[in-house]
Structure formats: structure tokens, C-alpha cells
Amino acid sequence: MGEEIYEVFARKRRGGTLRHIGCVDAPGEELARVYAWSTYDEEKWFEMCVVPRRAVIPVNRSEGPWADNLPAGGRR
């Protein structure tokens, strides 16, 4: 019953900027949605979404939370 990290993104208004607001640990997508909504409830968000951390591909940095996701040969 392992968990993984989901990055949480949200925007306050329609057309506003989708911002990274944090992350949650969850055992699957369904609970990640619930945990994100209850954990980051400080705003009345227009839109919120979650992305598994394993799906985030770094572009210009080879260290940090997404470093493990660098494609083969992608390290600079």
C-alpha cells in the first residue's frame, strides 16, 4: 500500500496563472485529489489539479525534487 508524491497546482480565477502550490503524499490519484483539496483550502480555488511527481520532467536543472525523472542522457 505504497504512497507517492503528487505536485499540486491551482489557479484562483478563470484565466489566471496556474501556480505550483505544494505537494501531497497519497496512495493513488483519487486520494491525491481529496488530500490536495483539503490540504490547500486557504483559497477559494477556481481550478486545482495534481500531477504525480514521477511525471514531471526537468528541463534545465539536474538536481532538485524532479531530478530522478531526467530522461536517459538528459543530465547536463
Next chain:
Amino acid sequence: MTDAGPSALSRQILTLADTKRLLGIRYSDWILGSPSIETGIAASSMAQDEWGHSRLLYAMLKEQGFDPFEVEHERPAERYYSSPALDAPFGDWADFVAGVVVVDGALSIALESLADGGFALARSRIPKMLAEERYHDRFGAGWFGRLADAGGEAASRVEEAVRSMLPSTLAWLLPDDEPYDELVDGGFAWPSGRVRTLATDRLGTLLARAGVVLEEVAPDRAGWDAERRRGVGAPGEEAVERARGDRNRDLFVE
């Protein structure tokens, strides 16, 4: 409330409000000590939702001739109309998860039924509650599936918890009595058959993952108290003291 007991509509509102209030207390017991920080935060959020909903429901009783303050803060435990499944605290996490799926799930169905009827306050206020309840449903489905699919002790405990709560909750959801018939005839609730079908559609597949066939579970109406729309018993005094706010009585600001 008269000596003859509440009207059919008032009984419906009271049982929804009291069940939500008790469910909020049972959720709040797990804000700390749940399996993860995120889970505890979700439990806290759901507890607050239930209390918010119960306050809105108690307020609806004003139109029915009740004093909402008296209803919220003055009744003894044996005057509560809450579901028997919430009389005692959830003993473990499997109880919590079963409570979300079975009791909270039944509450949402009963709320939908009331909101679809001729009571204007319910039609205007309940949709927002149901929107918040969608996250409770997701929480319940996520955790229930996780425990049921894990097999072993987790699966058997969640099955046991469901089997313990389901018969009394079905009786609560499907009261086979005169006040409920009156409610249906008055256009304030769906007939039992429609409620049962929705319960099966919505919960049947999920419960089957723990080996529970919803259609085979009979409502337990032993000792049925038609006035309180529930079987024998009452919520524990520890919970009712919190529900009434006994320790905060001198500081009430209404």
C-alpha cells in the same frame, strides 16, 4: 417539538442534522492518529463540513416551529435522532472508512431525496452540501478500495465494520413507517424503492470489493422508535456533551 412528536418533515430534518453532527464528532476523533498527515487533514475538513451542514439543517427547523438553540444545545442523548452506527466512537481506521462509505453515503442519498422535494430551504441549501460531500465520497472510495483490495487483516476488518454498520444504517435510510410514508406523500422525499435502488447503484460495487452484497443485507429495525427514526439506543454521553457544547456553555455567542 410537541408532545405528539415532530412532524414527518421535522423528523427528517432532525435525523439528518443529528446524524451529521455525530458523524462530525466521530470524524474529528481521527484528526490526529490517522494513517498520514494528509489523511488527518482530510478528516478535519470532513468533520468541519459535517458540523457546518448540521448547523444549516438545525436552522431549517426554525421554519418548522423549533427553537434551533434548544435543539442544538439542550437535548439529552436519548432525544437524539442520529443513526445508531454512530452511537459509539469508531474503534479503528476500518470503522472510520466504513463510516465514510456507509453512513456518510446514506446521508448524501437522504439529502438528495430531501433536496429534490417540495421543501424550499432544502432545495436552495442542500446542493452546496452535496458538492462538498463529493470529496467525502472520493475519500471513502479511495480508502475503502485500498483496504478491501489489500486482502488479509485490512480487508476482513473493513468487511466486518461494514457488516456491523449496514443493517442499522439501511433501517435509518429506509424507514418502513407511517411518518416516512407521510413524507413521501407530501412530496418531501423519494419512495423507499427509489432510495434503495440509488443506494445499490452508488454503493453496491464498492461494498462488493469487501465481499458485501448490498442487496442481501436486510435493514435492522429491531426496537424501532418511529419518533426518532431509529432503533434502540442513543449516542454516547461523551459525544453528546461535545455536540451540545456543554463545556463551553458560558461562552456561547449566538
